[in-house]
Amino acid sequence: MPSRVFDIAIIGGGVIGLTLARELGGRDARVAVIDAGAAVPQATVAAAGMLAPSFETCAAFGGLAEPLYHLGARSLAMWQDYAPALEEETGIVIDYRRDGTLGLAYRDAQAEDLAKQAALVKNLGGAAEMISGDEARALEPALSNEVVAALHAPEDAQVDPRHVMSALRISLKNRDIEIVPARVLSLGEGAAAGQFACAEGDVFEAQTIVLAAGAVSGLTPMGLVYPVKGEATAIAAEGVVTRVVRAPGAYICPKAGGRVVIGATEELGPLLDHHSVSDAAIAGLRANAARAAPGLSSAQELERWAGLRPGTPDGAPIMGRDKEGRFLALGHYRNGILHAPAAAEAMAALILGETPPFDLAPFDPSRFGPGRFSPAQGG
Ligand SMILES: Cc1cc2nc3c(=O)[nH]c(=O)nc-3n(C[C@H](O)[C@H](O)[C@H](O)COP(=O)(O)OP(=O)(O)OC[C@H]3O[C@@H](n4cnc5c(N)ncnc54)[C@H](O)[C@@H]3O)c2cc1C
Structure with missing residues (x-):
């Protein structure tokens, strides 16, 4: 029997998981974040916070250059309202400068x-x-x-990622969104695809699971993130x-x-x-x-x-679903702070069954080959 049951569980409380939780919470979805804390390192607190699509898109991305640039540019534009709204809501100054x-x-x-x-x-x-x-x-x-x-x-533009994280945590609290401290060790399959087991011994269940667990979660197959x-x-x-x-x-x-x-x-x-x-x-x-x-x-x-x-192998993020129906919000590589508001908006739409505000097809995990993207088991 699962010890807790959630509507939407986001595994990973870095900038990608927290901005998505905030977006979903703002749309009345019931969501919780499961985060390993210090047990698994977080990229977000190490970031410089540059919001710089002009330098982060280059010809080497080939056909992905255009969608990647537009993702970055859209998110850069969103930060202009996102930053003051987050500051006003939480009282935390995130050092946004354009x-x-x-x-x-x-x-x-x-x-x-x-x-x-x-x-x-x-x-x-x-x-x-x-x-x-x-x-x-x-x-x-x-x-x-x-x-x-x-x-x-x-x-x-730029922000201070550590202050962004402090503000996001307060914002989630304001929205009654819980951050559950637990390290997910394995994800269920087939009939048990809604369940996941944690290092602390708990088994949790959720109607909707989102993987936003960064670079070293042990939950994605080697080589893809x-x-x-x-x-x-x-x-x-x-x-x-x-x-x-x-x-x-x-x-x-x-x-x-x-x-x-x-x-x-x-x-x-x-x-x-x-x-x-x-x-x-x-x-x-x-x-x-x-x-x-x-x-x-x-x-x-x-x-x-x-x-x-x-x-990721092609340097672009992974936004879509795996073969078990879990949502994937992964692989933002050098630009997770930049991408966060636009990625959250698009992933929230996908999760809520709405049409995302921009085409997510270039970022779909299926680009790595049919059936290749399914989370591995074990820590
Ligand atoms: C030195 C450096 C500089 C950077 N500079 C910039 C920059 O200027 N601009 C920019 O846009 N980006 C920058 N980045 C990239 C940016 O930091 C990342 O793209 C972004 O932070 C990724 O966010 P995330 O939420 O996907 O992952 P993370 O921030 O890594 O968060 C993942 C979370 O999931 C948790 N977790 C992992 N596994 C589990 C598990 N099994 N169970 C439960 N929880 C789990 C972790 O504890 C962590 O809290 C930089 C990165 C580095 C390292």
Whole structure:
């Protein structure tokens, strides 16, 4: 006998699970979130919080470039109302800023790559322009004289993901949505597909199950959602740069109170752990950031950390259903914070039997082959 029965159970309480729960709760659906807490690492709290579709869509995505860009652009636009509404509801300031991104080039070849990126974004309907090194320095006087050109994406924005999570938790409480602390070890199949077993010994049941469990849940088959480790640091450097700067080898994100996030490495491999942060990785990121803005070079380190992004084979998220009828909200890779409001809106519509506001077919799990996407059993 299941120890608890839910209408809708979302497994995973990162930004994707919590924004979806908030959306469903706002539509009077009865929903609970099951989250493992510290037992399974969370990508969301490791994120820099850039909302930057202009830099996160590239020609390498092939046929997925267009739907991915539109997902990101739609969500970026949604953040404009989402952020103040969340702040007003919860009293938590999430440090939303819409002051654009500068992508830097030191050499002509890098400038040519950025110009191709700007052309792609403009073709897809976005705002992106190439500017000279001097024009970039006029926007950000701390930039080095090495900068010869920059891609300016004036509509990009950013938030502080940790504050977003605090606000979302309060918002769920306001809506009587429970976050149940439990680690799901296995999902039922066939007649028992509505059940799932937890490490704490409980078996839960839900009419509707949503998997939003990030990179290392043990609930998705190896190879379809996999961890991509990122190491990052924060330094104290009030006012050196005022907007997000993406330099070769590092990005620089100024946050409230003079905190500046510098990220991030990308590492793939079977032996990834989310704890370790190497001196070499942080030194490399800091050197690359200081090359872009020398005023950052001697700033005091405040913190360093690592996180595991939920990657997928084609770099695009998985939004749809598996063969057991469970809903999948997975694999947002480098852009889960950006995608969250639009992904939540679309997944909520799918779950409630409505027509999603944009076509989810490009993100359907069936693109990986018929029958391939079914959650594995065991932790
Ligand atoms: C260094 C770094 C920088 C990044 N920067 C950005 C950025 O600037 N902009 C951006 O948009 N994105 C960024 N990202 C990516 C972003 O963090 C992710 O795409 C996003 O957080 C994924 O959210 P999620 O909810 O899918 O997964 P997660 O945040 O990982 O949440 C999954 C949750 O599920 C829980 N869970 C897992 N398994 C189980 C289980 N078996 N039972 C119960 N609960 C379980 C976990 O405990 C966790 O709370 C960055 C990521 C990293 C690592």
